[in-house]
Amino acid sequence: MNRIRVLLADDQHLVRGALAALLSLEPDIEVVAEVGRGDEVVPAALRTRPEVAVLDVEMPGLDGLAAAAALTRELPGCRVLIVTTFGRAGYLRRAMEAGSYGFLVKDAPAERLADAVRRVAAGLRVVDPELAAATLAAGASPLTARERDVLVAARDGSSAAEIAQRLFLSEGTVRNYLSSAISKTGTRNRMEAVRVAEENGWL
Amino acid sequence: MNRIRVLLADDQHLVRGALAALLSLEPDIEVVAEVGRGDEVVPAALRTRPEVAVLDVEMPGLDGLAAAAALTRELPGCRVLIVTTFGRAGYLRRAMEAGSYGFLVKDAPAERLADAVRRVAAGLRVVDPELAAATLAAGASPLTARERDVLVAARDGSSAAEIAQRLFLSEGTVRNYLSSAISKTGTRNRMEAVRVAEENGWL
DNA sequence: AACTGGCCGTGACGTCTGTCATGACGGGCC
DNA sequence: GGCCCGTCATGACAGACGTCACGGCCAGTT
Secondary structure (H helix, E strand, C coil): CEEEEEEEEEECCCHHHHHHHHHHCCEEEEEEECCCCCHHHHHHHHHCCCEEEEEECCCCCHHHHHHHCCCCCCCCCCEEEECCCCCHHHHHHHHHHCCCEEEEECCCCCCHHHHHHHHHHHCEEEHHHHHHHHHHCCCCCCCCHHHHHHHHHCCCCCCHHHHHHHHHHHHHHHHHHHHHHHHHCCCCCCHHHHHHHHHHHCC | CCEEEEEECCCCCHHHHHHHHHHHCCEEEEHHHHHHHHHHHHHHHHHHHCCCCEEEEECCCCHHHHHHHHHHHHCCCCCEEEEECCHHHHHHHHHCCCCCCCEECCCCHHHHHHHHHHHHCCCEEEHHHHHHHHHHHHHHCCCCCHHHHHHHHHHCCHHHHHHHHHHHCCHHHHHHHHHHHHHHCCCCCHHHHHHHHHHHHHH
């Protein structure tokens, strides 16, 4: 019986190695590649031809969701399992839109990882049911593209004037977008709006 | 030869299990306890008598640094190795003040973990030299206790009035503390001040 | 005893923020 | 063709924010 070939992507070297050790304990699983950046996923996959790619969301270069989209486009035979620290509703949504087969939160029991890999390899979907419910409840992002841009630019504490300069907008326009983002997130200032939007994976 | 007894604490179950798998690959290391909360560290250690405790910083109940302090007080024979996602200067400082023997960042190479455990077990100190330099450069927190409190309260986007109410202060006093925290962090508003203080581990 | 530094407060000042009304332009939709 | 919606802008306003000067209180130095 052939072992399941797995590619592993996580920016934290220690965690990546540990996950590899965990998966390698399983007799029917083989880790054929390990990468630490999102933009290394596709090249490594083309080289090693894994059946399953286990991707973290937070990675330098390219995030795991974008890497998932690129991978399913370039190598449709390889199925994606997203593994992430944050059970954010928007992440799951984007992961599914990117053609992923599974979505696992990092505080799931350790035994579940190998299980998830097997199911994904078999073409089954793996999703934490609780998280799926939260995603449906949260719905899609209510923000427009520009409102999102402005919130992203506001994340580091920039003033409206600085954001305006960076996005080539007038200061008043920036304030307008911030205002509508604040009302859509049901918050009372930009700081809360950024926090809520981040927690929902809207940024 | 006796194997090194290790206690493992990390709130992310999957990561914890993976680290356990990684350490268990070493013939001279034995994981005798796994916990997911900071306040479970001491009880588990008293039960299982490990020689080394590998603690994550971010944990519910009690953070890893506080757990380290409690552990070295209750069970001085057990040495602490802090393992964390964030290489923040203030973390290292607090870890050392709590009596830890080692400090490892999670994107260190996987091989280094077992090595660090062995060194710590032998009574040697293990610190990323680059991080140590950054800590010395950054120095101790310039914030007073109250400035810190106010910044913590401001983290979620609360207004000055709300912070004042929560901390039983006048609104003007809150603005004064925020102002001095802003000037000490070299920033230009509370949002940047919170960000900088967080990055340096001052909160 | 004088000094320093943290804590807490007040009042005043100018600037930044958040909101609202209003308008122009373009693209999609029935 | 109208209609809605997203984009971009302006002007005005109240309220929040950040700064400064100033005071009183207490604990610990020197």
